[in-house]
Amino acid sequence: MLKGKRELIIGIANEQSVAYGCAAAFVREGASLAATYLNAKAEPFVRPLAKTLKCPIILPCDVREGGALESSKIKKDRGRSKRRWKLCPLYGR
Numbered sequence: 166m167l168k169g170k171r172e173l174i175i176g177i178a179n180e181q182s183v184a185y186g187c188a189a190a191f192v193r194e195g196a197s198l199a200a201t202y203l204n205a206k207a208e209p210f211v212r213p214l215a216k217t218l219k220c221p222i223i224l225p226c227d228v229r230e231g232g233a234l235e236s237s238k239i240k241k242d243r244g245r246s247k248r249r250w251k252l253c254p255l256y257g258r
Contacts, residue, residue: 168195201226
């Protein structure tokens with residue numbers, strides 16, 4: 166169903182997160198994913214999960230900072246994708 170699609174996944178926190186579950190389903194359906202992590206503290210948790218999902222692109226992304234989604238790697242792949250899922254963690258403050 167998603168074979169050949171390139172998708173950006175935002176919000177993987179751990180293997181229990183909704184974003185990870187959705188990402189795994191996208192991969193099962195044939196999508197290729199780019200995964201992001203919030204900061205250096207989150208990277209050691211997210212990177213192994215992204216590798217499990219065979220993500221060719223794993224980048225930091227804090228959407229609170231201007232230009233966070235303007236990475237040349239993301240822009241290059243983003244132009245090839247007709248469908249995008251942007252998943253953000255839900256949390257209270």
